[in-house]
Amino acid sequence: MESLYSSGGVRNLEASIAAWNFQIAVYFAFGFFFLRLFLDRFVFQRIAVWLLSTASSAPIKMNDASTRAKLVKCKESLWKLLFYGACDIFVLKVLFHEPWATDVKLYFHGWPNQELKLPIKLYYMCQCGFYMYAVAALLAWETRRKDFSVMMSHHVVTIILLAYSYLTSFFRIGAIIIALHDASDVFMETAKICKYSEKEFGASVGFSLFALSWLLLRLIYFPFWIIRATSIELLDHVDMTSAEGTIMYYSFNTLLLTLLVFHIYWWYLICAMIARLLKNRGQVGEDIRSGKVSVTLFKLGFESYVGCVVWRNH
Template sequence: MWEAESHPQWQDYSLVCFAALACPLARFLLDSCVFQRLAERAIFPDGENNLKKIVRDSRRKKIPKFMESAWKLTYYTATVVLALLVTYKEPWFGNTNAFWHGWPNQSLKSFRVGSIVLVLHDVSDIFLESAKLCKYSGSELGASVLFGLFALSWGLLRLVYFPFWIIRSTSLDIIEHLDKSNPLHTIQYYAFNTLLLTLLIIHIYWWWLICRMISRQLQLQGRIPDDVRSDSDDD
């Protein structure tokens, strides 16, 4: 509840230092103990020795990419779960009008909006990285299904919910809580919304790229094509 919010203490920032050290260490351990073996088993299900050298070398190039996507999947899943655990019981989780209850005396004025924006964005990335893992391991059907879920979640969350609920709230709902005589409030209002609108423009551009990939996927009868962002990318 927002009544229980408090301003951060200096010791709270120690969590930032802990995360900065823990994330690289976690990736190193997962790469060494889990992802490397998982990639080899997924990419070489019948054993590497039975493959021709050209095919074997081509597949081995996918191992670092598999490990990269596996780490991203782990990270995005962890951030979404953590964000949901922190926010899903809050009254502002499903009610954008409640973003501004107690504003501008909230402990962190943009925490509520930022938490929801984080969840909206990272959910789509979970599907994307899962699709990449399927593609690297040779499962075209799994890659196609997961990429479809990625495109669907992107369109609904980033191009519908994000502008028509989140940005609408940060642009309109907040106005009655603004102190127009306080120039700091005005600066915060325009700066924050400028950043969110810039993010929306980026989403629209990426949606155009996603539509190009979907078009190519249909031309290839459902097979996921190479990444349209770069002609040199051999994903």
């Protein structure tokens, strides 16, 4: 794929071809909408009912408001676990065969004329389409939570980062960044599902793995390897004497630093949850930032955040 800019910072006339690729992302977004409708009705509903029924010896009351709300949240987590898990398996299999995946010095080697292989292209469009869908779902479908504005900002920044890194041929490092983030989300959704089904040990283990992966991948590897590469290694490939090269360099790094700010913000919440986890002797405990959106949600007592899992005990 031709990049948005040549190595000298001159706009490539064939860049419009890359922009048309985002039609695929739109198709993915609509596809996710209909896929989730189907899975919610015919698959996730049955799984969620089974999970909740295993948490109690008595039959679950489907006409109970708190039960219905818990089912909705459980189905949300099943959907996200399916997506993040499938994407992580796919991209790890692809990256396993790429020499640049484990060498930061190769992230920009040959840029901007790096070969864009079909699996990476589909992975990019799939992720971009998912976050397009996620914005719409956040507005009109999923449970409205107190950190709505933060979640929306995160989704928008992610879409911009995906599109910008694709158009500028930074798709190598972009694929690594997405894979790092999806790994933590797999543990997060697993922990939430365990909590909904009252599997306290599974919830505690899942949350612990989630917190550990967050620390290692998003607060250590992401800033000290990824952002360091985009701040230092990229200078050898971008013409900083040109206005376009300078704008590209600072725009990309600003987006990554914005993402890091989100990571630090949610890490604060995770640390608070760890403290409560220890206080409650291994049980994922009280919500530190719950918001009353409705009586149903207030009674249910479950709150989740992009990148952080928090629950409130009754």
